[in-house]
Amino acid sequence: MxxxxxxxxxxxxxxxxxxxxxxxxxxxxxxxxxxxxxxxxxxxxxxxxxxxxxxxxxxxxxxxxxxxxxxxxxxxxxxxxxxxxxxxxxxxxxxxxxxxxxxxxxxxxxxxxxxxxxxxxxxxxxxxxxxxxxxxxxxxxxxxxREKINENETIKRKSSAELKQDTRLVRLLRNAVDASSDESGWAHLAATGSNIAKQSSEFDPRNYGYGKLAELIAATKLFDIDERIQGEGQSKSIYLRDRRKKT
Structure with a gap:
């Protein structure tokens, strides 16, 4: 190996x-x-x-x-x-x-x-x-x-309503999904994350109290999320679609 x-x-x-x-x-x-x-x-x-x-x-x-x-x-x-x-x-x-x-x-x-x-x-x-x-x-x-204190998160997790009110975050996520999507509007999570990194060097889901990008995106309730099993190894891939484009 x-x-x-x-x-x-x-x-x-x-x-x-x-x-x-x-x-x-x-x-x-x-x-x-x-x-x-x-x-x-x-x-x-x-x-x-x-x-x-x-x-x-x-x-x-x-x-x-x-x-x-x-x-x-x-x-x-x-x-x-x-x-x-x-x-x-x-x-x-x-x-x-x-x-x-x-x-x-x-x-x-x-x-x-x-x-x-x-x-x-x-x-x-x-x-x-x-x-x-x-x-x-x-x-x-x-x-x-920073070190966690009494097992509580250092950064308070933002609610769905708070995330939706963050216009910069919403614009960043929607632009990244749109840029990474195929003709049907679905975008692979990894490609979306890569696009976000190119747009915003300081972006980190932990800044909003979430450990992973998928958790943050799900919390916004602005996107459809589809988990697909692909390949012989039965690996799971996550795809996203802006709910405004749902047909």
Whole structure:
């Protein structure tokens, strides 16, 4: 059996703009996309503000990079991360980068890495400025990665009525289904998901309290859903159709 190739990723974390409570969820999420061959975190480790991070670095084998704040009001950490990222990019050893920060200063870095043909995964809080979010191939909001408390979901699940009121979400889903559909109006779930990713780098069903795209789409009650058994292996495929086009 052939071994599936794993993407080689460089993970760069801005300690000043990231909470240590996300680390376990963050690394688990990154593992979905490839192998973290480099894991570095940047900040002024002489500062007590980063005490929470110091307690998890060894456990998760993350290399701390010391960066003193030379000038008050200037973020030297960002500069150090950008310089390191470019050095790693020029080695040609990586397939992609994971930039963990809510700071818009990394927008141009993300654009530059993508221009070199590598994929960029961004991770940051929902306050992250739109230019940085859009500059990444995929952007994951870290609120969905935080540790669960008392087994309750971190993100409250939105109701069908709330989802229907989200005009941007409804437009995104309908456009994706329409673009992926055949002449009869049915679209394969996987093709729909791929189209959504191309339209919106930050889209994630977990932002709405749902673990999977199919669950979110079903909750909107805007689409017909058809589960089909296909192939000799009797695998199940899910197809969608906009209810407005039902004949």
């Amino acid at each position: 052939a071994v599936e190739k794993s993407e080689r990723l460089a993970v760069l974390i801005d300690a000043d703009n990231t909470q240590p409570s996300i680390i376990e969820g963050l690394l688990a999420e990154i593992a979905k996309y490839g192998t973290s061959n480099v894991k570095r975190i940047y900040g002024d480790w002489t500062s007590t503000a980063l005490k929470g991070w110091k307690e998890v670095l060894l456990e998760f084998s993350i290399q701390p990079i010391q960066q003193f704040g030379y000038t008050r009001g200037k973020n030297a950490t960002d500069s150090a991360m950008i310089i390191d990222a470019m050095d790693l990019l020029y080695t040609g050893r990586f397939n992609g980068f994971c930039i963990v920060s809510s700071d818009s200063d990394f927008t141009k870095l993300a654009v530059r890495i993508r221009e070199s043909g590598l994929i960029v995964y961004g991770f940051g809080e929902k306050k992250t400025p739109a230019p940085f979010v859009s500059a990444c191939d995929k952007f994951i909001y870290t609120e969905v990665l």
